[in-house]
Amino acid sequence: MKLTLEELTRAVHTTFRRWHRGETEARPWNEMLVVTRRLADRTPAALPLAVKEVLLNALAELEQQAVGSAQLLRLRFLDGLPATAAANRMNLTENVVYKQQAAAIEALAAAILRSESEARAEKAARVLERLETKEPPRLFGIHDKLDQVLSTLSAHGPPWLAAVLGIGGIGKTSLVDAVVRRLVETSQFVNIAWVSARQDRFTFWNGLEEKVLRDAALSMEELVDTLVEQLGFLDLGQLPATQKRAGLRARLNASPYLVIVDNLETAVDYQALVPELQNLANPTWFLLTSRHSLHDYPGVRCLSLDELSENDSLELLRHEMSTRCLEGIAGVTEEDLRQVYRVAGGNPLALKLLVGQMYTLSLSKVIDNLRQARGRSVEDLYRYIYWQSWSLLTDQARKVLAIMPLVAQSGGQLEHIATLSEVENGPLLDVLQQLIALCLVNVRGSVDDRRYSVHRLTETFLLNEVLKWPTMP
Ligand SMILES: Nc1ncnc2c1ncn2[C@@H]1O[C@H](COP(=O)(O)OP(=O)(O)OP(=O)(O)O)[C@@H](O)[C@H]1O
Ligand SMILES: [Mg+2]
Known part of the structure; x- marks a missing residue:
């Protein structure tokens, strides 16, 4: 408009x-x-x-x-x-x-x-700051889904809550990121907030075997505080909790805001959170992402993400290979790519991890390794791919990757990672390059403020697999 x-x-x-x-x-x-x-x-x-x-x-x-x-x-x-x-x-x-x-x-x-x-430019810049990716990645096969979400959010009527559902790594956060990038250019919403229900607080541990504890995930109070801060309702900040919530509700009910709650399923008690959000909605829209189904909630418009189609998966593979300038790409045939797809399916993150492995292994070796994963569940597939990638790492790279769950979700700076991993800045940069190439670490931020982070599935692999069982199963 x-x-x-x-x-x-x-x-x-x-x-x-x-x-x-x-x-x-x-x-x-x-x-x-x-x-x-x-x-x-x-x-x-x-x-x-x-x-x-x-x-x-x-x-x-x-x-x-x-x-x-x-x-x-x-x-x-x-x-x-x-x-x-x-x-x-x-x-x-x-x-x-x-x-x-x-x-x-x-x-x-x-x-x-x-x-x-x-x-508008100021608002857009502030909203984009909150997104996980600074440079939007090229996404394949999401146009229909993107249109569906945009059309849902353009309704000036109930249910005021929408959710993007699907397994880990399927592209929920990426889709919502794309939605926000579209809407931020318009005046459809007065402002857009982005809250991750997944909290970043860990207890430091001594030695890799000790358990890593995660602090309580998002509660309603924390959500209210974050929204008050992000939407700039400074006058509400100092009020007691109940008044603060009432004040927030009055504003979200007066003008249309858009609130993203990413990773809803990790919130303290997400079943209880949904009705609370319903209270805050109208004309404000809440857009949630969750690995768990929310189909049981009548007041939530659900959109499930499935695997990418074969064509989109092949496009993704080709794109990843060309942007990563992988040698030997010229010799890769359509049939090679189809073989990768047949085993990994249309799971975007799995496909990206496999392209990452091609830095070190030939495509035929990657495909060979994958054959053993054929017919397994998606969880097993990811576990299998992660162990393969892990086996390609140097000891130093493993050490660095293992501390990445301690880094905030918004990413950690080089110095912070150096302190945690006890690897000096110089070699650390090389190690991070290796991890980025393997798609195990994401890099974001500007040249002056590079930040490194890991995907939730990578983190789960590290916490559940590597740190519990330091050898291959
Ligand atoms: N349609 C797509 N095309 C290309 N890449 C994609 C697509 N969807 C997701 N990806 C890539 O796959 C990875 C995983 O996507 P994303 O983080 O959005 O998954 P998710 O569903 O939010 O996972 P989780 O439940 O673990 O949070 C990201 O690196 C993202 O860039
Ligand atoms: Mg996500």
């Missing part, structure tokens, strides 16, 4: 004409950030007042550059003088008054549009 100068100029004129009636048309104002952020702590009935504030601000700015134009608008609309009277007051002909008035309204609309663009 791109707002044009023409449309806004018309809206400014109409609002000026109705200045003393205390009313305004809803569109386009109710979709503009410069207006809706003034509504954050008021009811939608305050829209005309918020619009007036925006116009008065813009008028004050116009006064700095063009006193005459601002004065004319004040006389005509705020003081309500007819054109003839305004013309007399300003020593102009009526004709000139109309011309100058039109130009002044357009200048005012242009200024508001600039502020709106700035506000």
Whole structure:
């Protein structure tokens, strides 16, 4: 929904004409950030007042550059003088008054549009900061799913809760990431929050054999705190818990926000959380991801992700191989790729891990190894692939990978990983390169702020398999 100068100029004129009636048309104002952020702590009935504030601000700015134009608008609309009277007051002909008035309204609309663009860009940057990936990965076979989620979220009606469901590594977070990237460019939602139900707090352990403890996962209180912070409701921050929740609810019920809750199934008590979210919703939408089914909840629109089709899987394999500049790719035949697909299925993460192995092993060796995994469950398939990748690592790389569950989900910096792994920065960079090539570690962030993290499935493998049973089963 791109707002044009023409449309806004018309809206400014109409609002000026109705200045003393205390009313305004809803569109386009109710979709503009410069207006809706003034509504954050008021009811939608305050829209005309918020619009007036925006116009008065813009008028004050116009006064700095063009006193005459601002004065004319004040006389005509705020003081309500007819054109003839305004013309007399300003020593102009009526004709000139109309011309100058039109130009002044357009200048005012242009200024508001600039502020709106700035506000949208700022908001987009803040929202994108919260995403797990900085550079969106190329995704295959998700267009229909993406459209389905976007169309669900565009409804101004119940159920207000939607969920993307599917097994680990199937692409839930990636799909929702793509949804957010699309919506952040629009004004459909006043703001977008991204909360991961998976918490990052671990207890440090001495030696690899000791158990790693995870602190309690997301609770309702933590969710409320995170939303208050991310959505910028600073005034609610200091309130006692019940008032804070009531305040948050009032705002989420007043204007449309979008709240992503990723990895819902890891929340303390996700069954109890769903009805609580339903309370906060409308017109705010909640978009959840979960490995567990939520089909039992009547008020949740569910979308299940299945394996990629054979064609999409092949595309993914080809893309991964070419972006990773793998040698020998020229000799890879369609049939080779089909063989990988036949064993690994359309599980994107499994396919990426296998391409990673091709750094060290030839494609035929990777396929050979995989034959033994044929017919196993997806869990076994992943376990099998991870053990293969693990077997390709140097001792130092294993040491580094094993500490990665201690690093925050948003990623750890080189120095932090160096401290945890006791591997110095220099060799550590080489090790990380090896792990990235194998698709075992993800890198994100800017050149000045590189952050390294592992996927949840990689983490599960490390915690459940490697740290419990340090030898291959
Ligand atoms: N459609 C796709 N095309 C290409 N790559 C994909 C696709 N879907 C997912 N991936 C890649 O597969 C990996 C796993 O995806 P993602 O993290 O979204 O899975 P998930 O379902 O959220 O898993 P989990 O339940 O463990 O959180 C990521 O590296 C992602 O980039
Ligand atoms: Mg995920």
